[in-house]
Amino acid sequence: MQPLLLSHFTATSAIGHGLAPALDALRAQRSGLTPCDFGSAVLDTWIGRVSGVDDEVLPADLQAFDCRNNRLAQLALRQDGFGAAVQAVAARVGPRRVGVFLGTSTAGILQTELAYQHRDATTGALPADFCYPQTHNPYSVADFVRRSCALTGPAMAVSTACSSSAKVFASAQRMLAAGLIDAALVGGVDTLCLTTLYGFNSLGLLSGRPCRPFDAARSGISIGEGAAFVLLERAPEVLPAHAVLLLGLGESSDAHHMSSPHPEGLGARMAMQQALRSAGLEPGDIDYINLHGTATPSNDAAEGLAVQAVFGARTTPCSSTKGATGHTLGAAGGLEAVFCALALQHGLLPGGVHTEVLDARLDVDYLLQTRTQRLRRVLSNSFGFGGTNCSLVLGTAQ
Amino acid sequence: MTALSVFINGVGLLGPGIADWAQGQEQLAGRAPGQWLKTVLAAPAHLPPAERRRAGAVIRVSQAVGFEAVAAAGIAPQGLVSVFTSSGGDGVNCHEICSQLASDDRLISPTRFHNSVHNAASGYWGIATGAMAASTALCAFDGSFAAGLVEAITQTVTQAVVQAEPVLLVAFDTDYPEPLRTCRPVPDTFGLALVLSPVRTAHSLGQITLHPASYLSPGPADVLVDAVLEAQRQRIPAARGLPLLAALVRQQAGMVRLDYLDDARLELEFTPC
Numbered sequence: 001m002q003p004l005l006l007s008h009f010t011a012t013s014a015i016g017h018g019l020a021p022a023l024d025a026l027r028a029q030r031s032g033l034t035p036c037d038f039g040s041a042v043l044d045t046w047i048g049r050v051s052g053v054d055d056e057v058l059p060a061d062l063q064a065f066d067c068r069n070n071r072l073a074q075l076a077l078r079q080d081g082f083g084a085a086v087q088a089v090a091a092r093v094g095p096r097r098v099g100v101f102l103g104t105s106t107a108g109i110l111q112t113e114l115a116y117q118h119r120d121a122t123t124g125a126l127p128a129d130f131c132y133p134q135t136h137n138p139y140s141v142a143d144f145v146r147r148s149c150a151l152t153g154p155a156m157a158v159s160t161a162c163s164s165s166a167k168v169f170a171s172a173q174r175m176l177a178a179g180l181i182d183a184a185l186v187g188g189v190d191t192l193c194l195t196t197l198y199g200f201n202s203l204g205l206l207s208g209r210p211c212r213p214f215d216a217a218r219s220g221i222s223i224g225e226g227a228a229f230v231l232l233e234r235a236p237e238v239l240p241a242h243a244v245l246l247l248g249l250g251e252s253s254d255a256h257h258m259s260s261p262h263p264e265g266l267g268a269r270m271a272m273q274q275a276l277r278s279a280g281l282e283p284g285d286i287d288y289i290n291l292h293g294t295a296t297p298s299n300d301a302a303e304g305l306a307v308q309a310v311f312g313a314r315t316t317p318c319s320s321t322k323g324a325t326g327h328t329l330g331a332a333g334g335l336e337a338v339f340c341a342l343a344l345q346h347g348l349l350p351g352g353v354h355t356e357v358l359d360a361r362l363d364v365d366y367l368l369q370t371r372t373q374r375l376r377r378v379l380s381n382s383f384g385f386g387g388t389n390c391s392l393v394l395g396t397a398q
Numbered sequence: 399m400t401a402l403s404v405f406i407n408g409v410g411l412l413g414p415g416i417a418d419w420a421q422g423q424e425q426l427a428g429r430a431p432g433q434w435l436k437t438v439l440a441a442p443a444h445l446p447p448a449e450r451r452r453a454g455a456v457i458r459v460s461q462a463v464g465f466e467a468v469a470a471a472g473i474a475p476q477g478l479v480s481v482f483t484s485s486g487g488d489g490v491n492c493h494e495i496c497s498q499l500a501s502d503d504r505l506i507s508p509t510r511f512h513n514s515v516h517n518a519a520s521g522y523w524g525i526a527t528g529a530m531a532a533s534t535a536l537c538a539f540d541g542s543f544a545a546g547l548v549e550a551i552t553q554t555v556t557q558a559v560v561q562a563e564p565v566l567l568v569a570f571d572t573d574y575p576e577p578l579r580t581c582r583p584v585p586d587t588f589g590l591a592l593v594l595s596p597v598r599t600a601h602s603l604g605q606i607t608l609h610p611a612s613y614l615s616p617g618p619a620d621v622l623v624d625a626v627l628e629a630q631r632q633r634i635p636a637a638r639g640l641p642l643l644a645a646l647v648r649q650q651a652g653m654v655r656l657d658y659l660d661d662a663r664l665e666l667e668f669t670p671c
Contacts, residue, residue, distance in 0.1 A: 096614060105515065112492075112578070116500040125577050132581040137486060138516055138537035152661055154614065156538040156545040159516030167534055174552040179399040179610040194499045199511030251532035255524035259512040267530060385512055386521025388533065 001278045003245040004173060005235045006394070007183075008085035010076060011338040013226035013325040014048030018079030023342050026350040029370055031324045033210040033222050033354075038192045039110075040117075045206040047192060048224025048326025050075070065144045067108035067135040068191040073145055076189070076227035086149045086185060089231055093182040100146040100155040101171050103164025103188035105330030105384075107157070108135030110193040141189045145229075153181055159330065161384030162292070164188055165228065166333025169392055170249045172232050187229035188334035196223055196329060203259060205296050211327070213293035213320035213352055214300050214366045216359040221294045224326020228334035230341075239397040244341040247377070247393045248279025254387025260298050265306030267389045268292075272310045272379065275391035281377060283311045286393070288349050290336045290380040293320020294327050303381065304362030313363040317371065323353030333382035333390060340378045340394045347374045399610040404554045405602040405671070406646060407564060408471030410463030410591035413437055413630060413637060418466060425624055426640070426647040432626030437587040444526035452509065453522070455572040455587045456488040460519035461526060463591035464568045471593035472601050473564060475527040478593075479553055480566040482520045483536040483546025485635040486582065488513060489574035496578075519568065543569045543590065543639040544658035547666075550594050551608055558596035567592045569636040588634040590643070598671065604646050606654075607667040615665035619657045620644070642666070 010018055014032025015025035025032065033046040056071035077083045090098050112135070115126040134140050138159040146155045154175065158168050165188020172184035200206050200221060207220035235245060252274065254267035261268070276283060289311075292303055307318065321339050328335055343349065351370040358366050377395040411422040415433035424430040439458035441450050444465065449457075460482065468475045486492075491513050498506050515521070517535035524533060532553075538545035550567035557563055570589040574582050595602065620641035622628040630637040638657040645654050649670040658664040 112496050113499050116496040116577075119500070119577060126581060130581060132578070133539055137539050137582075139485075139539040139542075143539065152614075154545070154548060155659060156536050156542075156549070158534060159537055160520065160533075160535045161515045161517055170532075171534070171549060171552075174549075174556045177556050178402055178552045178608075180402075180548070180552065180608070180613065194504070195495060195511070195514065198499060198504045198506050199495075199508075199514070202506050202508040202511055251534075253520070253524040253530050253533045255528050255530050257525070258518070258521050259508070270530060384517070385515045386517045386535075387524055388517055388520065 006244045007231045009230040010080040010082040011228040012076040031353045046210045046222040064131045064134040067111045069108040070144045073189045095152045097182040098153045099181040099184045101168040102142045111135040160388040163382040163384040163388045163390040164330035166382035166390035184232045188331035189227040190330040191225040210354045211295035212354045213295040215355045216357045218295045222326040224328045226328035226331040228338045243397040247395045248275040250274030250391040252389045261302040265302035268306035271389040271391040279393040287375045288378045289318035291320040292381040292383045314365045319352040319367040402608040404594045407595045407601040408467040408593035410466030413588040414586045432624040454488045457522045459570045459589035463589035467591035479531045480533040481550040483542045485542045541658040544664035554594045564595040571636045588636045602671045605669040614662040
């Protein structure tokens with residue numbers, strides 16, 4: 001594929017608002033996970049909550065969109081001058097030529113959960129101020145961001161569970177290659193809600209401790225929330241210093257089971273191989289892998305086998321950043337793509353957080369300590385329920 | 399900028415009073431009147447027995463139209479890239495989860511939870527067919543059909559650079575029970591699937607072209623002659639694709655405009671085969 005430039009990016013998660021605190025936390029291996037105190041949830045688990053979401057006030061003309069998910073979207077858009085960068089790009093290419101493709105798994109479904117707690121005792125009706133299209137519907141976050149940024153190009157939400165905001169990069173790449181747009185605002189937003197907390201609990205996948213990816217004693221996930229945004233454009237002839245490029249993409253399906261991965265990680269392997277092929281690279285060209293690494297026993301086992309099959313045993317430094325942020329579900333792909341961009345710009349291989357004793361059966365070079373060295377090519381994995389897999393290859397210009 | 403052209407090689411259709419594409423063609427051609435009867439959903443024959451028994455409306459409608467379109471195109475589903483698009487997930491499933499979370503017993507069913515993901519249709523399609531190629535699940539509220547069509551066209555065109563393989567588009571919607579039904583009044587289940595091919599084959603029914611400079615149009619969406627079909631088009635998001643099927647039936651060259659975004663329709667050029 002033709003490389004694309006990540007001309008601007010930002011990320012907000014449990015390790016902070018915007019890039020600076022995230023970089024600092026990844027470097028120092030600091031975690032943002034805290035014991036679960038979300039809403040009315042009573043669960044023995046840890047969460048990655050973003051601070052200050054409740055204080056966010058949406059503009060008067062977008063009040064119908066008011067929900068935790070869109071508040072987080074607005075908070076995240078404000079960081080790192082991202083909103084201003086979108087305006088500059090729209091002014092340059094025209095607002096009709098900027099697409100908005102955002103990943104989310106649950107959007108603002110929290111509003112529906114709350115509305116169901118306040119049904120009319122007589123009629124069973126939901127409260128009159130409940131706005132389904134602008135909150136619960138998966139498109140709500142793309143609609144909100146598109147309006148916030150005054151963009152008028154194509155738009156959609158990708159909602160493929162935990163691969164959602166990795167796959168938006170692939171949709172955007174195709175739209176750019178086809179000439180339908182000149183820039184894309186991609187990323188993902190997902191927020192804490194009861195559906196995911198109690199849903200993963202029902203599957204026995206919530207850890208009672210902060211999640212420990214690739215640990216011998218790993219016991220499940222810690223759910224987090226987050227928002228990441230990236231502006232993608234065709235790479236110009238002359239690239240700015242520190243430019244980060246999207247070099248390759250791979251997508252596949254497990255065709256195996258709704259909530260457990262293919263046991264040998266066959267789909268994951270196909271996605272990684274396709275991403276390498278589309279970047280014109282060999283496994284040996286990759287300096288670091290940001291694993292999906294959710295810390296469930298079966299997910300990490302399947303991913304470990306897939307990484308070994310593609311890269312060989314203990315060849316490529318890798319880690320999961322979910323010990324720091326929690327699993328941000330539909331926002332994970334975008335968030336981790338941004339972490340990869342930071343890693344490339346700052347020569348940083350983030351060490352895993354909370355992982356103590358590596359699972360010897362997962363024969364990968366998992367980093368327990370942050371390492372500093374120049375990086376040229378990195379790969380990021382995102383896999384989800386329904387057997388959806390997506391791998392991205394990012395790199396520096398030189 | 400190059401125009402993006404693909405061929406429609408197969409259609410699957412299911413909705414209120416529409417059992418399949420053959421019946422839909424009769425109604426779109428004006429040879430039979432549209433009738434608003436409850437959508438009939440069969441158990442998905444290609445799934446293992448346990449999944450088949452428990453399959454909700456999303457899985458039933460998406461597999462019915464998906465397999466119908468693939469069979470009409472004369473291809474096997476195993477190697478296909480697929481694009482699923484829907485304005486929402488399984489309405490009944492969502493209602494059950496939200497009801498339970500509002501009760502004292504929050505131990506929701508794990509099957510309900512994994513079926514609540516927006517890509518459930520995509521996941522079950524893979525389980526039913528063994529297809530391991532890329533598959534996505536999109537939403538653009540009432541414009542979900544058009545968003546899916548754009549994605550499927552770009553998939554078909556960009557993939558053709560490597561290998562000329564067809565792409566499957568499956569658009570569907572299911573209805574919510576009350577109290578959500580009042581807030582999102584989709585009346586019944588509807589599905590529309592297309593097999594798109596980068597090259598013309600013996601199965602090609604028509605060609606559609608997107609022009610990069612003018613695919614977003616301020617003009618109004620095309621309407622349908624039959625009052626019942628037009629009511630379905632207006633009230634069920636996946637049925638917003640019906641004017642494209644009407645063009646297939648008419649076999650006349652011209653522009654087709656479909657609902658997409660609040661401020662733009664999707665404009666396509668139709669060329670008969």
